Amino acid sequence: MPRFAANLTMMYGEHAFPDRIAAAARDGFAAAECLFPYDLAAADLKSRLDSSGIELVLFNAPPGDWAAGERGIASLPGREDEFRRGIDRALGYARVLGTRRLHVMAGLRDAATPLEAQRELYLRNLAWAAEQARSDGITILIEPINTRDMPGYLLNRQDDAQAIRAELNATNLRVQFDCYHCQIVEGDLAMKLRRDIAGIGHVQIAGVPERHEPDTGEVNYPYLFALLDELGYAGWIGCEYRPRGETSAGLGWLQPWLPQRA
Template sequence: MPRFSANLSMLFTEVDLIDRFEAARAAGFKAAEIQFPYDLDVETIRRKLVEQDLRLVLFNVPADDLLLGGEGLACVPEKQGMFREALALAVDYAKVLRPDAVNVLPGRCLDSARQTEYLSTFKQNLGLAADAFSPLGIKTVFEAINSLDMPGFIVDTGAKMLAVQDELQRSDIFLQYDIYHMLRMSEKPAEFILRHARRIGHIQFADCPGRGQPGTGTADWAALFSAIDQSGYDGWTGAEYKPSGATSTTLGWFNHYDNR
Protein backbone atom coordinates (compact mmCIF):
# COMPACT_ATOMS: atom_id res chain seq x y z
CA MET A 1 0.00 0.00 0.00
CA PRO A 2 1.07 3.64 -0.40
CA ARG A 3 3.07 5.55 2.17
CA PHE A 4 0.59 7.99 3.70
CA SER A 5 1.28 11.50 4.95
CA ALA A 6 -1.12 13.63 6.98
CA ASN A 7 -1.97 17.10 5.74
CA LEU A 8 -1.82 19.13 8.94
CA SER A 9 -3.71 22.04 7.42
CA MET A 10 -6.83 19.90 7.09
CA LEU A 11 -6.44 17.04 9.56
CA PHE A 12 -6.32 17.25 13.36
CA THR A 13 -7.79 20.74 13.33
CA GLU A 14 -9.26 20.01 16.77
CA VAL A 15 -5.93 21.34 18.07
CA ASP A 16 -3.68 24.23 17.12
CA LEU A 17 -1.28 23.69 14.21
CA ILE A 18 1.69 23.47 16.56
CA ASP A 19 0.08 20.47 18.28
CA ARG A 20 -0.91 18.61 15.12
CA PHE A 21 2.57 17.15 14.66
CA GLU A 22 2.17 15.18 17.87
CA ALA A 23 -1.41 14.23 16.99
CA ALA A 24 -0.36 12.89 13.59
CA ARG A 25 2.47 10.85 15.04
CA ALA A 26 0.23 9.46 17.76
CA ALA A 27 -2.20 8.34 15.06
CA GLY A 28 0.58 6.42 13.34
CA PHE A 29 1.65 8.78 10.57
CA LYS A 30 5.35 8.96 9.82
CA ALA A 31 5.13 11.94 7.47
CA ALA A 32 3.21 15.18 7.25
CA GLU A 33 2.57 18.04 4.88
CA ILE A 34 1.37 21.59 5.49
CA GLN A 35 -0.30 23.79 2.92
CA PHE A 36 1.22 27.04 4.18
CA PRO A 37 3.60 26.70 7.15
CA TYR A 38 4.52 30.37 7.36
CA ASP A 39 2.49 31.24 10.46
CA LEU A 40 4.94 29.11 12.43
CA ASP A 41 8.61 29.93 12.89
CA VAL A 42 10.68 27.59 10.75
CA GLU A 43 12.87 26.51 13.67
CA THR A 44 9.78 25.70 15.72
CA ILE A 45 8.58 23.43 12.93
CA ARG A 46 11.97 21.78 12.65
CA ARG A 47 12.06 21.04 16.37
CA LYS A 48 8.55 19.59 16.30
CA LEU A 49 9.48 17.30 13.42
CA VAL A 50 12.55 16.08 15.26
CA GLU A 51 10.66 15.59 18.53
CA GLN A 52 7.97 13.52 16.84
CA ASP A 53 10.31 11.69 14.44
CA LEU A 54 8.10 13.00 11.65
CA ARG A 55 9.10 13.81 8.09
CA LEU A 56 7.74 16.94 6.38
CA VAL A 57 7.26 15.96 2.76
CA LEU A 58 5.50 18.95 1.20
CA PHE A 59 4.40 22.55 1.54
CA ASN A 60 3.24 25.29 -0.84
CA VAL A 61 4.79 28.52 -2.00
CA PRO A 62 2.62 31.36 -0.60
CA ALA A 63 -0.38 32.00 -2.86
CA ASP A 64 -1.53 35.47 -1.79
CA ASP A 65 -5.34 35.75 -1.98
CA LEU A 66 -6.10 32.45 -3.75
CA LEU A 67 -7.95 30.83 -0.85
CA LEU A 68 -9.93 34.04 -0.29
CA GLY A 69 -11.42 34.03 -3.77
CA GLY A 70 -8.68 35.95 -5.58
CA GLU A 71 -6.47 34.99 -8.48
CA GLY A 72 -3.53 33.92 -6.35
CA LEU A 73 0.05 34.68 -7.20
CA ALA A 74 1.97 32.43 -9.58
CA CYS A 75 0.02 33.21 -12.75
CA VAL A 76 -0.75 36.92 -12.35
CA PRO A 77 1.52 39.09 -14.54
CA GLU A 78 1.17 42.13 -12.27
CA LYS A 79 2.30 40.09 -9.25
CA GLN A 80 5.62 38.74 -10.51
CA GLY A 81 7.55 40.78 -7.96
CA MET A 82 5.34 39.44 -5.19
CA PHE A 83 5.87 35.92 -6.47
CA ARG A 84 9.65 36.30 -6.25
CA GLU A 85 9.30 37.48 -2.64
CA ALA A 86 7.03 34.53 -1.85
CA LEU A 87 9.46 32.14 -3.51
CA ALA A 88 12.34 33.53 -1.46
CA LEU A 89 10.37 32.89 1.74
CA ALA A 90 9.57 29.34 0.62
CA VAL A 91 13.24 28.74 -0.13
CA ASP A 92 14.20 29.93 3.37
CA TYR A 93 11.79 27.37 4.87
CA ALA A 94 12.90 24.65 2.47
CA LYS A 95 16.56 25.08 3.40
CA VAL A 96 15.72 24.27 7.02
CA LEU A 97 12.88 21.76 6.62
CA ARG A 98 14.15 19.90 3.54
CA PRO A 99 10.81 18.67 2.20
CA ASP A 100 10.67 16.19 -0.65
CA ALA A 101 8.76 18.71 -2.75
CA VAL A 102 7.40 22.26 -2.79
CA ASN A 103 4.13 22.98 -4.58
CA VAL A 104 3.51 26.03 -6.77
CA LEU A 105 -0.23 26.64 -7.04
CA PRO A 106 -0.98 27.96 -10.55
CA GLY A 107 -3.85 30.22 -9.50
CA ARG A 108 -6.79 31.45 -11.51
CA CYS A 109 -7.58 33.93 -14.23
CA LEU A 110 -10.83 35.83 -13.78
CA ASP A 111 -10.58 37.53 -17.19
CA SER A 112 -10.87 34.87 -19.89
CA ALA A 113 -9.30 37.20 -22.45
CA ARG A 114 -6.01 37.03 -20.51
CA GLN A 115 -5.89 33.24 -20.11
CA THR A 116 -2.90 32.77 -22.42
CA GLU A 117 -0.96 35.58 -20.75
CA TYR A 118 -1.64 34.16 -17.29
CA LEU A 119 -0.59 30.67 -18.31
CA SER A 120 2.64 32.02 -19.78
CA THR A 121 3.38 33.88 -16.53
CA PHE A 122 2.77 30.73 -14.54
CA LYS A 123 5.21 28.73 -16.66
CA GLN A 124 7.87 31.39 -16.18
CA ASN A 125 7.37 31.40 -12.42
CA LEU A 126 7.31 27.62 -12.25
CA GLY A 127 10.70 27.61 -13.95
CA LEU A 128 12.00 30.13 -11.42
CA ALA A 129 10.83 27.87 -8.61
CA ALA A 130 12.59 24.87 -10.09
CA ASP A 131 15.77 26.91 -10.47
CA ALA A 132 15.57 27.69 -6.74
CA PHE A 133 14.64 24.26 -5.36
CA SER A 134 16.60 21.91 -7.60
CA PRO A 135 20.01 22.88 -6.14
CA LEU A 136 18.57 21.90 -2.74
CA GLY A 137 17.58 18.46 -4.03
CA ILE A 138 13.89 19.35 -3.70
CA LYS A 139 11.29 18.64 -6.37
CA THR A 140 9.12 21.43 -7.71
CA VAL A 141 5.52 20.29 -8.19
CA PHE A 142 2.34 21.98 -9.40
CA GLU A 143 -1.25 20.80 -9.28
CA ALA A 144 -4.52 20.99 -11.10
CA ILE A 145 -7.50 22.14 -9.03
CA ASN A 146 -10.99 21.48 -10.28
CA SER A 147 -12.72 24.49 -11.81
CA LEU A 148 -16.08 23.59 -10.26
CA ASP A 149 -14.90 24.34 -6.72
CA MET A 150 -12.51 27.05 -7.89
CA PRO A 151 -13.77 28.64 -11.12
CA GLY A 152 -11.13 30.12 -13.37
CA PHE A 153 -8.27 27.93 -12.14
CA ILE A 154 -5.88 27.92 -15.08
CA VAL A 155 -4.78 24.27 -14.73
CA ASP A 156 -7.81 22.12 -13.96
CA THR A 157 -7.26 18.76 -15.69
CA GLY A 158 -4.64 16.07 -15.95
CA ALA A 159 -4.19 16.88 -19.64
CA LYS A 160 -3.41 20.52 -18.87
CA MET A 161 -0.81 19.49 -16.29
CA LEU A 162 0.86 17.23 -18.82
CA ALA A 163 0.83 20.02 -21.42
CA VAL A 164 2.62 22.42 -19.05
CA GLN A 165 5.18 19.77 -18.20
CA ASP A 166 5.69 18.88 -21.87
CA GLU A 167 6.27 22.50 -22.85
CA LEU A 168 8.80 23.17 -20.10
CA GLN A 169 10.73 19.95 -20.74
CA ARG A 170 12.40 19.98 -17.32
CA SER A 171 13.30 16.86 -15.39
CA ASP A 172 12.97 18.72 -12.07
CA ILE A 173 9.31 19.75 -12.43
CA PHE A 174 6.70 17.17 -11.47
CA LEU A 175 2.94 16.88 -11.15
CA GLN A 176 1.15 17.04 -7.84
CA TYR A 177 -1.78 14.77 -8.57
CA ASP A 178 -4.81 15.35 -6.37
CA ILE A 179 -7.27 12.47 -6.71
CA TYR A 180 -10.20 14.47 -5.32
CA HIS A 181 -9.81 17.33 -7.77
CA MET A 182 -9.54 15.00 -10.74
CA LEU A 183 -12.53 12.93 -9.64
CA ARG A 184 -14.43 16.20 -9.41
CA MET A 185 -13.54 16.79 -13.06
CA SER A 186 -14.86 13.30 -13.95
CA GLU A 187 -11.40 11.97 -14.75
CA LYS A 188 -10.07 8.48 -14.03
CA PRO A 189 -7.25 8.83 -11.51
CA ALA A 190 -6.27 5.15 -11.38
CA GLU A 191 -5.67 5.10 -15.13
CA PHE A 192 -3.77 8.38 -15.05
CA ILE A 193 -1.49 7.29 -12.21
CA LEU A 194 -0.75 3.94 -13.84
CA ARG A 195 0.16 5.69 -17.08
CA HIS A 196 2.06 8.72 -15.79
CA ALA A 197 3.57 7.68 -12.43
CA ARG A 198 7.09 8.70 -13.42
CA ARG A 199 5.86 12.26 -13.99
CA ILE A 200 4.19 12.57 -10.57
CA GLY A 201 6.08 14.04 -7.63
CA HIS A 202 3.30 13.90 -5.04
CA ILE A 203 -0.22 12.48 -4.69
CA GLN A 204 -3.05 13.77 -2.50
CA PHE A 205 -6.51 12.42 -1.95
CA ALA A 206 -9.99 12.88 -0.53
CA ASP A 207 -13.24 11.18 -1.39
CA CYS A 208 -15.65 12.65 -3.91
CA PRO A 209 -18.15 14.19 -3.68
CA GLY A 210 -17.76 16.13 -0.46
CA ARG A 211 -13.96 15.97 -0.04
CA GLY A 212 -14.30 13.83 3.07
CA GLN A 213 -12.30 10.83 4.21
CA PRO A 214 -12.32 7.62 2.14
CA GLY A 215 -15.68 5.94 2.50
CA THR A 216 -17.76 9.12 2.54
CA GLY A 217 -18.06 9.34 -1.24
CA THR A 218 -18.14 7.04 -4.24
CA ALA A 219 -14.45 6.46 -5.01
CA ASP A 220 -13.11 2.89 -5.06
CA TRP A 221 -10.19 3.24 -2.68
CA ALA A 222 -9.04 -0.36 -2.88
CA ALA A 223 -8.63 0.10 -6.63
CA LEU A 224 -7.02 3.55 -6.32
CA PHE A 225 -4.48 2.56 -3.70
CA SER A 226 -3.73 -0.63 -5.63
CA ALA A 227 -3.11 1.45 -8.77
CA ILE A 228 -0.63 3.62 -6.87
CA ASP A 229 1.17 0.46 -5.74
CA GLN A 230 1.24 -1.04 -9.21
CA SER A 231 2.33 2.18 -10.90
CA GLY A 232 5.81 2.28 -9.42
CA TYR A 233 5.17 5.67 -7.82
CA ASP A 234 7.57 5.92 -4.89
CA GLY A 235 6.56 9.19 -3.23
CA TRP A 236 4.18 9.91 -0.39
CA THR A 237 0.40 9.94 -0.69
CA GLY A 238 -1.14 12.78 1.29
CA ALA A 239 -4.46 12.62 3.12
CA GLU A 240 -5.90 16.06 2.42
CA TYR A 241 -9.56 15.74 3.29
CA LYS A 242 -12.19 17.43 5.44
CA PRO A 243 -12.83 15.08 8.37
CA SER A 244 -16.50 14.40 9.02
CA GLY A 245 -15.80 14.52 12.76
CA ALA A 246 -12.79 14.41 15.04
CA THR A 247 -9.90 13.29 12.85
CA SER A 248 -9.22 10.25 15.02
CA THR A 249 -12.70 8.93 14.19
CA THR A 250 -12.08 9.20 10.43
CA LEU A 251 -8.95 7.07 10.16
CA GLY A 252 -10.53 3.69 9.46
CA TRP A 253 -9.09 3.82 5.94
CA PHE A 254 -5.61 4.48 7.37
CA ASN A 255 -5.77 1.62 9.84
CA HIS A 256 -6.92 -0.66 7.03
CA TYR A 257 -4.52 0.30 4.25
CA ASP A 258 -1.37 1.60 5.95
CA ASN A 259 1.65 -0.67 6.19
CA ARG A 260 3.08 0.18 9.59
Protein backbone atom coordinates (compact mmCIF):
# COMPACT_ATOMS: atom_id res chain seq x y z
CA MET A 1 0.00 0.00 0.00
CA PRO A 2 1.66 3.28 -1.04
CA ARG A 3 2.34 5.91 1.61
CA PHE A 4 2.21 9.55 0.59
CA ALA A 5 4.05 12.60 1.91
CA ALA A 6 2.73 16.09 1.20
CA ASN A 7 5.29 18.44 -0.30
CA LEU A 8 4.89 21.53 1.86
CA THR A 9 6.83 23.76 -0.51
CA MET A 10 4.54 23.19 -3.48
CA MET A 11 1.27 22.20 -1.82
CA TYR A 12 -0.93 24.23 0.52
CA GLY A 13 0.26 27.56 -0.86
CA GLU A 14 -2.98 29.08 0.41
CA HIS A 15 -1.49 28.82 3.93
CA ALA A 16 1.63 30.31 5.49
CA PHE A 17 4.39 27.69 5.49
CA PRO A 18 4.17 26.76 9.21
CA ASP A 19 0.40 26.26 8.90
CA ARG A 20 0.75 23.84 6.00
CA ILE A 21 1.72 21.06 8.40
CA ALA A 22 -1.63 21.08 10.19
CA ALA A 23 -3.47 21.45 6.87
CA ALA A 24 -1.75 18.33 5.52
CA ALA A 25 -2.62 16.41 8.66
CA ARG A 26 -6.29 17.39 8.35
CA ASP A 27 -6.29 15.94 4.84
CA GLY A 28 -5.00 12.58 6.05
CA PHE A 29 -1.27 12.86 5.39
CA ALA A 30 0.98 11.26 8.00
CA ALA A 31 4.20 12.56 6.44
CA ALA A 32 5.57 15.58 4.63
CA GLU A 33 8.62 16.73 2.74
CA CYS A 34 9.85 20.18 1.76
CA LEU A 35 12.65 21.84 -0.15
CA PHE A 36 14.19 23.92 2.62
CA PRO A 37 13.17 24.11 6.30
CA TYR A 38 15.73 26.69 7.34
CA ASP A 39 13.44 29.73 7.68
CA LEU A 40 12.08 28.15 10.88
CA ALA A 41 14.13 27.14 13.90
CA ALA A 42 14.43 23.36 14.00
CA ALA A 43 12.86 23.14 17.46
CA ASP A 44 9.85 25.23 16.41
CA LEU A 45 9.34 23.13 13.30
CA LYS A 46 9.63 19.94 15.34
CA SER A 47 6.97 21.19 17.74
CA ARG A 48 4.54 21.85 14.89
CA LEU A 49 5.22 18.47 13.32
CA ASP A 50 4.69 16.66 16.61
CA SER A 51 1.48 18.49 17.41
CA SER A 52 0.05 17.48 14.03
CA GLY A 53 1.37 13.93 14.05
CA ILE A 54 3.37 14.54 10.87
CA GLU A 55 6.78 13.03 10.10
CA LEU A 56 9.12 15.14 7.96
CA VAL A 57 10.69 12.47 5.79
CA LEU A 58 12.84 14.53 3.40
CA PHE A 59 14.32 17.97 2.84
CA ASN A 60 17.20 19.48 0.86
CA ALA A 61 20.61 20.59 2.01
CA PRO A 62 21.27 24.32 1.52
CA PRO A 63 21.55 24.92 -2.27
CA GLY A 64 23.69 28.06 -2.40
CA ASP A 65 22.02 31.30 -3.44
CA TRP A 66 18.63 29.99 -4.59
CA ALA A 67 17.21 33.46 -5.25
CA ALA A 68 20.13 34.19 -7.58
CA GLY A 69 19.51 31.00 -9.54
CA GLU A 70 21.90 28.55 -7.89
CA ARG A 71 20.60 25.01 -7.68
CA GLY A 72 23.07 23.29 -5.40
CA ILE A 73 26.80 23.64 -4.93
CA ALA A 74 27.99 20.04 -4.54
CA SER A 75 29.76 20.14 -7.92
CA LEU A 76 30.91 23.77 -7.96
CA PRO A 77 34.68 24.42 -7.69
CA GLY A 78 35.74 26.76 -4.91
CA ARG A 79 32.58 26.15 -2.86
CA GLU A 80 33.80 23.16 -0.89
CA ASP A 81 33.89 24.87 2.51
CA GLU A 82 30.43 26.34 1.98
CA PHE A 83 29.17 22.92 0.93
CA ARG A 84 30.49 21.30 4.10
CA ARG A 85 28.98 23.99 6.29
CA GLY A 86 25.66 23.46 4.54
CA ILE A 87 25.77 19.71 5.14
CA ASP A 88 26.58 20.28 8.79
CA ARG A 89 23.60 22.64 9.07
CA ALA A 90 21.28 20.21 7.32
CA LEU A 91 22.36 17.30 9.50
CA GLY A 92 21.75 19.44 12.58
CA TYR A 93 18.17 20.02 11.43
CA ALA A 94 17.72 16.35 10.54
CA ARG A 95 18.80 15.24 14.00
CA VAL A 96 16.25 17.52 15.68
CA LEU A 97 13.46 16.72 13.23
CA GLY A 98 14.06 12.98 13.03
CA THR A 99 14.42 13.19 9.24
CA ARG A 100 16.33 10.30 7.70
CA ARG A 101 16.61 11.42 4.05
CA LEU A 102 18.59 14.43 2.87
CA HIS A 103 18.63 15.49 -0.77
CA VAL A 104 21.91 17.03 -1.91
CA MET A 105 21.51 19.05 -5.11
CA ALA A 106 24.32 18.75 -7.64
CA GLY A 107 24.31 22.28 -9.05
CA LEU A 108 24.36 23.68 -12.56
CA ARG A 109 26.99 22.94 -15.16
CA ASP A 110 30.01 25.22 -14.74
CA ALA A 111 31.17 26.26 -18.22
CA ALA A 112 34.64 27.15 -16.91
CA THR A 113 35.25 23.63 -15.57
CA PRO A 114 35.70 20.47 -17.67
CA LEU A 115 32.75 18.15 -17.18
CA GLU A 116 34.86 15.30 -15.84
CA ALA A 117 36.51 17.58 -13.26
CA GLN A 118 33.13 18.87 -12.13
CA ARG A 119 31.83 15.32 -11.86
CA GLU A 120 34.87 14.25 -9.82
CA LEU A 121 34.32 17.12 -7.37
CA TYR A 122 30.63 16.20 -7.13
CA LEU A 123 31.52 12.62 -6.21
CA ARG A 124 34.10 13.70 -3.63
CA ASN A 125 31.59 15.97 -1.95
CA LEU A 126 28.89 13.29 -2.01
CA ALA A 127 31.27 10.76 -0.44
CA TRP A 128 32.09 13.24 2.32
CA ALA A 129 28.42 14.01 2.94
CA ALA A 130 27.49 10.33 3.10
CA GLU A 131 30.28 9.69 5.60
CA GLN A 132 29.09 12.55 7.82
CA ALA A 133 25.49 11.30 7.70
CA ARG A 134 26.19 7.62 8.27
CA SER A 135 26.45 7.62 12.06
CA ASP A 136 23.02 9.26 12.37
CA GLY A 137 21.38 6.72 10.08
CA ILE A 138 20.66 9.41 7.48
CA THR A 139 20.57 8.58 3.77
CA ILE A 140 21.96 11.05 1.25
CA LEU A 141 19.85 11.28 -1.90
CA ILE A 142 20.75 12.51 -5.38
CA GLU A 143 18.05 13.36 -7.92
CA PRO A 144 18.12 13.60 -11.71
CA ILE A 145 16.18 16.74 -12.74
CA ASN A 146 14.79 17.47 -16.18
CA THR A 147 16.44 20.05 -18.41
CA ARG A 148 13.19 21.86 -19.20
CA ASP A 149 12.44 22.91 -15.62
CA MET A 150 16.09 23.34 -14.65
CA PRO A 151 18.29 24.01 -17.69
CA GLY A 152 21.94 23.21 -17.15
CA TYR A 153 21.47 20.97 -14.11
CA LEU A 154 24.39 18.56 -13.87
CA LEU A 155 22.40 15.35 -13.28
CA ASN A 156 19.51 14.49 -15.62
CA ARG A 157 19.24 10.71 -16.04
CA GLN A 158 18.45 7.85 -13.70
CA ASP A 159 21.18 5.62 -15.12
CA ASP A 160 23.79 8.32 -14.51
CA ALA A 161 22.63 8.72 -10.92
CA GLN A 162 22.71 4.96 -10.35
CA ALA A 163 26.22 4.83 -11.83
CA ILE A 164 27.35 7.45 -9.30
CA ARG A 165 25.75 5.48 -6.48
CA ALA A 166 27.51 2.30 -7.62
CA GLU A 167 30.85 4.05 -8.05
CA LEU A 168 30.82 5.55 -4.56
CA ASN A 169 29.42 2.35 -3.03
CA ALA A 170 28.25 4.16 0.11
CA THR A 171 25.60 2.20 1.97
CA ASN A 172 23.66 5.38 2.75
CA LEU A 173 23.66 6.93 -0.73
CA ARG A 174 20.53 6.39 -2.82
CA VAL A 175 18.76 7.89 -5.83
CA GLN A 176 15.59 9.94 -5.67
CA PHE A 177 13.22 8.72 -8.41
CA ASP A 178 11.00 11.65 -9.39
CA CYS A 179 8.52 10.25 -11.89
CA TYR A 180 7.80 13.71 -13.28
CA HIS A 181 11.43 14.45 -14.12
CA CYS A 182 12.11 10.95 -15.40
CA GLN A 183 9.07 10.93 -17.69
CA ILE A 184 10.12 14.22 -19.30
CA VAL A 185 13.74 13.18 -19.87
CA GLU A 186 13.48 9.44 -20.45
CA GLY A 187 10.01 7.91 -20.13
CA ASP A 188 9.67 4.13 -19.74
CA LEU A 189 9.05 4.62 -16.01
CA ALA A 190 7.99 1.09 -15.13
CA MET A 191 11.07 -0.52 -16.65
CA LYS A 192 13.37 1.95 -14.93
CA LEU A 193 11.70 1.28 -11.58
CA ARG A 194 12.15 -2.46 -12.12
CA ARG A 195 15.79 -1.98 -13.15
CA ASP A 196 16.80 0.37 -10.35
CA ILE A 197 14.54 -0.36 -7.37
CA ALA A 198 17.41 -1.60 -5.19
CA GLY A 199 19.12 1.79 -5.45
CA ILE A 200 16.04 4.00 -5.06
CA GLY A 201 15.69 5.78 -1.73
CA HIS A 202 12.66 7.99 -2.34
CA VAL A 203 9.94 8.40 -4.97
CA GLN A 204 8.13 11.57 -6.02
CA ILE A 205 5.12 12.14 -8.27
CA ALA A 206 3.35 14.85 -10.26
CA GLY A 207 1.18 14.98 -13.33
CA VAL A 208 3.06 15.32 -16.62
CA PRO A 209 3.50 17.73 -18.34
CA GLU A 210 1.87 20.47 -16.22
CA ARG A 211 3.15 19.25 -12.82
CA HIS A 212 -0.33 19.33 -11.30
CA GLU A 213 -2.14 16.54 -9.40
CA PRO A 214 -1.10 13.02 -10.41
CA ASP A 215 -4.58 12.19 -11.73
CA THR A 216 -3.96 14.44 -14.74
CA GLY A 217 -1.61 14.05 -17.68
CA GLU A 218 0.12 11.20 -19.43
CA VAL A 219 1.34 9.00 -16.54
CA ASN A 220 -0.79 6.11 -15.21
CA TYR A 221 0.04 6.46 -11.54
CA PRO A 222 -2.28 3.75 -10.16
CA TYR A 223 -0.34 1.30 -12.33
CA LEU A 224 2.97 2.59 -10.95
CA PHE A 225 1.71 2.46 -7.35
CA ALA A 226 0.78 -1.20 -7.85
CA LEU A 227 4.19 -1.84 -9.39
CA LEU A 228 5.97 -0.25 -6.44
CA ASP A 229 4.02 -2.56 -4.14
CA GLU A 230 5.00 -5.51 -6.32
CA LEU A 231 8.65 -4.46 -6.14
CA GLY A 232 8.52 -4.21 -2.35
CA TYR A 233 9.08 -0.46 -2.13
CA ALA A 234 8.33 0.48 1.48
CA GLY A 235 9.36 4.13 1.44
CA TRP A 236 7.31 7.28 1.10
CA ILE A 237 6.00 8.79 -2.12
CA GLY A 238 6.43 12.55 -2.13
CA CYS A 239 3.64 14.60 -3.74
CA GLU A 240 5.82 17.25 -5.34
CA TYR A 241 3.24 18.95 -7.51
CA ARG A 242 1.60 22.35 -7.95
CA PRO A 243 -2.14 22.08 -7.26
CA ARG A 244 -4.44 23.38 -9.97
CA GLY A 245 -6.43 25.25 -7.33
CA GLU A 246 -6.98 24.97 -3.58
CA THR A 247 -4.91 22.02 -2.40
CA SER A 248 -7.51 20.12 -0.38
CA ALA A 249 -10.09 20.37 -3.14
CA GLY A 250 -7.72 18.59 -5.52
CA LEU A 251 -7.05 15.56 -3.31
CA GLY A 252 -9.76 13.31 -4.70
CA TRP A 253 -7.01 11.20 -6.26
CA LEU A 254 -5.63 10.44 -2.78
CA GLN A 255 -8.78 9.07 -1.16
CA PRO A 256 -8.45 5.43 -2.30
CA TRP A 257 -4.99 5.29 -0.78
CA LEU A 258 -5.74 6.69 2.67
CA PRO A 259 -6.24 4.33 5.64
CA GLN A 260 -9.92 3.77 6.20
CA ARG A 261 -11.22 5.59 9.23
CA ALA A 262 -13.73 4.00 11.58
